[in-house]
Amino acid sequence: MNSLPIIDISPLYDDEPDAWQAVAEQIDRACRQWGFFYIKGHPISPARIAEVLGNAQRFFALPVEEKLKIDITQTRHHRGYGAVATEQLDPTKPSDLKETFDMGLHLPADHPEVLAEKPLRGPNRHPDLSGWEALMEQHYRDMQALAQTLLRAMTLALGIERDFFDTRFNEPVSVLRLIHYPPRDTASSAEQQGAGAHTDYGCITLLYQDAAGGLQVRNVNGQWIDAPPIEGTFVVNLGDMMARWSNDRYLSTPHRVISPLGVDRYSMPFFAEPHPDTLIQCLPGCQDDTHPPKYPTTTCAEFLLSRFADTYAYRREPQPA
Numbered sequence: 001m002n003s004l005p006i007i008d009i010s011p012l013y014d015d016e017p018d019a020w021q022a023v024a025e026q027i028d029r030a031c032r033q034w035g036f037f038y039i040k041g042h043p044i045s046p047a048r049i050a051e052v053l054g055n056a057q058r059f060f061a062l063p064v065e066e067k068l069k070i071d072i073t074q075t076r077h078h079r080g081y082g083a084v085a086t087e088q089l090d091p092t093k094p095s096d097l098k099e100t101f102d103m104g105l106h107l108p109a110d111h112p113e114v115l116a117e118k119p120l121r122g123p124n125r126h127p128d129l130s131g132w133e134a135l136m137e138q139h140y141r142d143m144q145a146l147a148q149t150l151l152r153a154m155t156l157a158l159g160i161e162r163d164f165f166d167t168r169f170n171e172p173v174s175v176l177r178l179i180h181y182p183p184r185d186t187a188s189s190a191e192q193q194g195a196g197a198h199t200d201y202g203c204i205t206l207l208y209q210d211a212a213g214g215l216q217v218r219n220v221n222g223q224w225i226d227a228p229p230i231e232g233t234f235v236v237n238l239g240d241m242m243a244r245w246s247n248d249r250y251l252s253t254p255h256r257v258i259s260p261l262g263v264d265r266y267s268m269p270f271f272a273e274p275h276p277d278t279l280i281q282c283l284p285g286c287q288d289d290t291h292p293p294k295y296p297t298t299t300c301a302e303f304l305l306s307r308f309a310d311t312y313a314y315r316r317e318p319q320p321a
């Protein structure tokens with residue numbers, strides 16, 4: 001259990017049922033044993049990745065007062081720029097040494113869910129950079145489509161109809177995030193991490209990481225192993241909502257990012273989540289007499305909001321001194 005599986009998903013784009021089945025079995029095994037795997041053979045081009053990465057570098061290089069014009073802490077629907085130390089993924093460690101940009105499904109101000117002030121719903125807040133918005137909105141749609149292809153492959157082992165997730169991922173609350181990890185200097189505490197140990201909250205995460213390295217995943221024996229950058233791949237992992245939905249058939253595995261020494265690191269996770277009103281209740285194929293449902297039914301929005309409150313220092317109640 002020392003290196004994550006690498007799965008070639010290109011057969012999912014053919015109409016060959018046997019090949020599709022073979023990939024679905026590999027994904028199911030990886031989800032049960034690791035909750036983490038790499039995918040290659042996906043349709044996101046290297047040119048696209050380079051363009052989005054270029055946007056990340058342009059944006060994070062702006063003066064902080066420029067970035068704070070779209071400060072995420074000033075929105076109720078969680079869009080925009082998160083400055084360094086906004087998040088503390090591991091509450092036993094210093095705040096994370098990273099800055100972020102978050103976007104979601106763009107819903108205009110006159111959309112009924114926005115007018116009703118539904119949590120997590122609203123317009124995106126993009127920086128004023130040439131070519132930024134069209135590229136990022138397209139990339140969001142393409143990442144969503146890729147996530148749904150993987151979810152479709154999972155339906156086989158989960159004992160649900162092929163379009164089960166597709167019908168629930170209409171107007172999703174998925175988030176595309178850009179992250180910049182500034183270099184840690186040698187004088188800073190060894191406790192300082194880029195991203196503290198955590199599990200993801202949602203369904204499925206697709207992560208692009210640049211060449212800097214630093215991502216680590218905890219294996220079933222409790223050891224931290226490196227998940228090094230592999231060109232042309234995404235690292236895929238499941239979050240707590242999928243663990244719960246699958247009655248813990250699928251693992252939501254702790255991971256962290258060691259702050260880079262002397263180099264900047266950029267990464268781009270896409271957190272794929274269903275429509276906010278989706279019921280998260282034990283999937284039919286994940287329960288039987290010996291495995292009754294472990295968790296009460298919740299909704300996607302209710303579950304995500306409870307986890308957000310754990311992560312954002314600014315959303316917590318002040319602690320007594």
Ligand SMILES: O=C(O)CCC(=O)C(=O)O
Nearest residue numbers: 179195209215257267269
């Ligand atoms: O930047 C990375 O490599 C991982 C980030 C991560 O785990 C997260 O944002 O949930």
Ligand SMILES: [Fe+2]
Nearest residue numbers: 198199200255
């Ligand atoms: Fe994560």
